[in-house]
Amino acid sequence: MRREQQDHGERVTATRSARADVATADIEVRHLTRTFGEVRAVDDVSFTVGAGLLTGFVGGNGAGKTTTMRMVMGVLSASGGDVLWDGRPITALDRRSFGYMPEERGLYPKQPVLDQLVYLGRLRGLGAGVARQSVTAHLERLGLADRARDHVEKLSLGNQQRVQIIAALMGRPTALVLDEPFSGLDPAAVDSMADLLREHTARGVPVLFSSHQLDLVERLCERLVVLARGRVVASGTPDDLRSSSVLRHRLVLSGDAGWVRGVTGVHAVDVEGHTALLEVVEPAAEHRLLEEALRRGDVHEFSPQRPSLAQIYREVTA
Numbered sequence: 001m002r003r004e005q006q007d008h009g010e011r012v013t014a015t016r017s018a019r020a021d022v023a024t025a026d027i028e029v030r031h032l033t034r035t036f037g038e039v040r041a042v043d044d045v046s047f048t049v050g051a052g053l054l055t056g057f058v059g060g061n062g063a064g065k066t067t068t069m070r071m072v073m074g075v076l077s078a079s080g081g082d083v084l085w086d087g088r089p090i091t092a093l094d095r096r097s098f099g100y101m102p103e104e105r106g107l108y109p110k111q112p113v114l115d116q117l118v119y120l121g122r123l124r125g126l127g128a129g130v131a132r133q134s135v136t137a138h139l140e141r142l143g144l145a146d147r148a149r150d151h152v153e154k155l156s157l158g159n160q161q162r163v164q165i166i167a168a169l170m171g172r173p174t175a176l177v178l179d180e181p182f183s184g185l186d187p188a189a190v191d192s193m194a195d196l197l198r199e200h201t202a203r204g205v206p207v208l209f210s211s212h213q214l215d216l217v218e219r220l221c222e223r224l225v226v227l228a229r230g231r232v233v234a235s236g237t238p239d240d241l242r243s244s245s246v247l248r249h250r251l252v253l254s255g256d257a258g259w260v261r262g263v264t265g266v267h268a269v270d271v272e273g274h275t276a277l278l279e280v281v282e283p284a285a286e287h288r289l290l291e292e293a294l295r296r297g298d299v300h301e302f303s304p305q306r307p308s309l310a311q312i313y314r315e316v317t318a
């Protein structure tokens with residue numbers, strides 16, 4: 001991971017895909033800034049959503065994710081910076097072929113699900129037949145086929161969310177920008193949604209989605225962008241982020257592990273009975289620790305722990 005850097009090394013160059021069905025490209029966010037009065041909601045934010053890459057956008061409440069996504073979609077003007085598509089400034093026409101799920105869910109409560117989705121598809125420039133076909137297939141995939149004629153307001157919140165997802169994914173979007181698409185979904189819908197997103201990335205579509213569900217982001221994403229207080233504090237592949245995280249070890253002894261608290265160069269995160277979770281904060285301190293452990297008795301386990309995204313997130317946003 002390169003904190004506060006753009007992931008140039010990882011960048012997938014904007015390309016016209018050899019795949020016939022979709023022209024793929026990167027979305028590049030360059031030095032985007034947005035102020036609201038005195039508040040710098042987005043402050044010099046740069047990252048790339050590579051073609052065919054599922055990119056998770058994470059950050060606490062008020063970090064600036066929605067504001068950034070709105071600027072990418074052109075529904076909010078930027079105070080500074082640029083959004084590029086296929087290496088050049090993005091246009092309204094480019095965005096017309098993007099699938100966008102805004103934070104404010106905009107469904108008409110009193111319209112039937114199918115009619116409404118077909119209408120939204122027409123607004124996106126789909127032909128009536130194509131829109132109907134795509135909507136019907138998606139309703140089937142997301143388990144809503146039998147609700148097609150119901151008014152939206154009759155659906156549970158989770159099912160309304162599924163309808164909102166279909167509105168963003170129908171047709172063949174060239175890019176996807178999704179604000180909290182997984183919120184409120186049950187595990188089955190999360191899996192269907194993840195499968196759908198993978199089908200789009202397999203076509204070469206860049207996908208940016210925000211989420212507070214770090215376990216989900218960790219499971220799904222090929223790239224991550226972490227925002228805190230309007231700035232990018234980390235970006236790259238999950239392994240990039242892991243490799244710069246503080247390494248933790250789990251130590252299991254035959255005797256009490258309380259003594260590890262006194263070892264220099266090691267921070268005891270958690271000690272309980274025979275077991276300790278430790279962070280190595282000085283190079284090679286783990287060797288000293290292990291030698292001491294062996295001197296004191298049997299060592300049942302001494303293993304490096306793969307840091308979770310939640311741990312990394314806490315470190316980079318602290």
Ligand SMILES: Nc1ncnc2c1ncn2[C@@H]1O[C@H](COP(=O)(O)OP(=O)(O)OP(=O)(O)O)[C@@H](O)[C@H]1O
Binds near residue numbers: 059061068
């Ligand atoms: N229209 C607006 N007017 C004034 N301030 C705004 C406006 N929109 C956003 N902000 C402020 O910009 C900052 C970033 O908000 P934003 O909604 O982009 O964060 P977020 O990361 O999406 O948060 P959350 O996870 O809570 O949705 C916040 O301080 C917010 O109050």
